[in-house]
Amino acid sequence: MSSKDSIVIYHNPVCSSSRGALEILRSRGLEHEVIEYLQEPLSQKDFENLLGMLSGEPGELVRRDKRFKELGLDPTTLSTATGVTATLLKHPELMQRPVIVRHGRAVIARPPEKIDEVL
Secondary structure (H helix, E strand, O other), rough: OOOOOOOEEEOOOOOOOHHHHHHHHHOOOOOOEEEEOOOOOOOOOHHHHHHHHHHOOHHEEEOOHHHHHHOOOHHHHHHHHHHHHHHHHHOHHHEEEEEEEOOEEEEEOOOHHHHHHHH
8 A cells, every 4th residue: 555645546447336436536636546556455364454544343345245145155254354354365355345555544436426435
């Protein structure tokens, strides 16, 4: 991750919410770093840092979608940061997106307008 004042977007280009948040940043002329987390996998430390910056429960960072069910994962493992980190290290495609980081705070920008919480 970059310096505290920069904006970082953890982005998945196939996700409409992620594309929408990226468009908001661009339309406002805000400089930002794009990390396509499926191409540049996050480390355990990266996930721990993200979880420390997000408000809310750690499990909110994990998508409980069709893929989650296909994998047969246990939702109770998502109650702790350790469980979330372990799940996302094995299955990064389950990470909620986009995640926007600025000033040591992070937000899951779903819908994309939630980006304003850190801007």
